[in-house]
Amino acid sequence: MSIAVAAGAYLHHMQIQSADPESLARFYADTMDMSPRRLESGEWLLEGPQRRMLFAVGANKKLGFAAFACRDAQGLANIRAHAVSHGAEIVPSPSPLFGLGAFAVRDPDGHCIVFGLGYAETTRKGVRGPLQHLTLATRDPEAIERFYVGTLGFAVSDYVRDADGRVMTCWMRSNHEHHTLACFRKSSPGIDHHSYEAGDWAAIKDWCDRMGNRRIPIMWGPGRHGPGNNLFIFIEDPDRNWIEISAELEVVHDRPPQVWPQEEHTLNLWGRGILRD
Numbered sequence: 333m334s335i336a337v338a339a340g341a342y343l344h345h346m347q348i349q350s351a352d353p354e355s356l357a358r359f360y361a362d363t364m365d366m367s368p369r370r371l372e373s374g375e376w377l378l379e380g381p382q383r384r385m386l387f388a389v390g391a392n393k394k395l396g397f398a399a400f401a402c403r404d405a406q407g408l409a410n411i412r413a414h415a416v417s418h419g420a421e422i423v424p425s426p427s428p429l430f431g432l433g434a435f436a437v438r439d440p441d442g443h444c445i446v447f448g449l450g451y452a453e454t455t456r457k458g459v460r461g462p463l464q465h466l467t468l469a470t471r472d473p474e475a476i477e478r479f480y481v482g483t484l485g486f487a488v489s490d491y492v493r494d495a496d497g498r499v500m501t502c503w504m505r506s507n508h509e510h511h512t513l514a515c516f517r518k519s520s521p522g523i524d525h526h527s528y529e530a531g532d533w534a535a536i537k538d539w540c541d542r543m544g545n546r547r548i549p550i551m552w553g554p555g556r557h558g559p560g561n562n563l564f565i566f567i568e569d570p571d572r573n574w575i576e577i578s579a580e581l582e583v584v585h586d587r588p589p590q591v592w593p594q595e596e597h598t599l600n601l602w603g604r605g606i607l608r609d
């Protein structure tokens with residue numbers, strides 16, 4: 333089993349930058365059912381059940397960092413040792429939410445990836461949807477795969493290849509969920525989207541009703557992806573960050589990666605769907 337999967341690492345929180353973090357805070361508070369709090373650092377912390385986001389002043393849509401929590405201190409130490417032995421430079425964790433022992437690394441596109449230990453959260457009722465995965469856009473999916481799999485110990489679940497055999501998407505896991513991190517081949521690097529896992533179809537319907545009540549358009553879906561087999565809807569926040577709400581994401585134990593043709597990823601498998609690119 334890969335080092336990250338053995339550590340049970342999961343996407344715990346992210347920091348996204350914005351010229352107007354307060355308006356993002358208002359949007360996530362209302363639409364994503366999270367409580368806003370301004371931290372001493374000036375960042376906005378949004379918390380809902382099993383989901384946390386940070387918004388800081390900066391360039392719109394820029395990833396400040398993505399933070400993964402490990403099951404225990406041994407798993408965290410194992411990922412750090414694996415990263416060091418594969419040449420990663422360890423830098424201090426920038427996250428105000430992780431304590432002692434947390435560390436960070438930079439991926440080939442310069443994204444800051446933090447590892448630490450989660451904490452028991454206060455029970456807060458709300459719509460179900462734990463933060464679940466981050467998808468990056470990159471010009472070089474092979475370099476991203478080498479870093480996350482080779483250096484950090486993630487495992488590949490699936491690839492999407494184009495007609496010429498080029499990797500267009502690589503889906504990677506750091507626990508038994510089909511992907512906790514993925515990358516799409518695109519012309520400029522950054523965040524493609526982040527996703528919350530609602531669990532089942534009834535929960536997706538509840539999220540759709542929530543969006544309808546707020547007159548927030550569903551940009552894509554409902555549909556089902558090929559890789560990961562998850563149901564999905566997509567909305568966007570005021571900065572046009574894409575937000576996915578997903579359900580029924582495949583659980584992967586031990587199977588080799590599959591290769592999917594491009595059209596089965598970009599099309600909604602329930603019909604013709606919408607090409608996003």
Ligand SMILES: [Fe+2]
Pocket residue numbers: 465467525526527576
């Ligand atoms: Fe996704």
